[in-house]
Amino acid sequence: MTGDWPLSAPCSGRDGFTPSEDDWSTGADLKRLCRPQLDTCGPCPFRAACIATVKPAQAKFDGIAGGRLWCNGEVIDALDDVFEDELAEPKLRASCGTEAGARDHKRHGERVCPSCRQATREVSARRREEKAKQPKQLQLDFATT
Ligand code: SF4
Ligand SMILES: [Zn+2]
Known part of the structure; x- marks a missing residue:
């Protein structure tokens, strides 16, 4: 896999995966804002690479990465077909x-x-x-x- 995989990802060029902090304050807000975009990760072949790059837990990430919705680095929603081996060791x-x-x-x-x-x-x-x-x-x- 080459380093330019993000350009081939289904989310390339699409907005709404990392909402501005001004637009939400609770996990429920984040779900409401991001849930529609989460389905974009469904066919993505780069979920594991996405999580390895974003490092959501360490970065206290808010938004969508690897078929999951993260809030303060914790998964608060996920597609039904995510695999645990997409996550870090x-x-x-x-x-x-x-x-x-x-x-x-x-x-x-x-x-x-x-x-x-x-x-x-x-x-x-x-x-x-x-x-x-x-x-x-x-x-x-x-x-x-
Ligand atoms: S897993 Fe989702 S957010 Fe990550 S590259 Fe694929 S489509 Fe984009
Ligand atoms: Zn253990």
């Missing part, structure tokens, strides 16, 4: 291996590391199990009263 942190670690990765606009992914899967499975038990417990409670 995850940094390992003290929180890794926990659900909070997965949230930290997302906050930094990067992929979720394998141990955080596993922790999230386990927490979700536990929650599902607990939820599945609840109605039975209630039924038993009713039966014994």
Whole structure:
């Protein structure tokens, strides 16, 4: 891929991808302004390169990059078909291996590391199990009263 890929991107020459700070104050404003442009990223073959160039998390970026809408460097909206491997490599942190670690990765606009992914899967499975038990417990409670 050559360095002039932005000229071939679907957004080339189009406005509204990085609204002026004078035009919005909340994430909801940003969504209202940018959502129509987000669809432009749908067929773009440069999403990963776009994110690697803009570095939205580090730059505290506000606007559209790589099929996602970022506000202060965090993803607040995304196309349905984005791929996690379009994001930056995850940094390992003290929180890794926990659900909070997965949230930290997302906050930094990067992929979720394998141990955080596993922790999230386990927490979700536990929650599902607990939820599945609840109605039975209630039924038993009713039966014994
Ligand atoms: S991903 Fe979106 S913002 Fe980035 S180059 Fe492609 S069309 Fe433009
Ligand atoms: Zn992690």
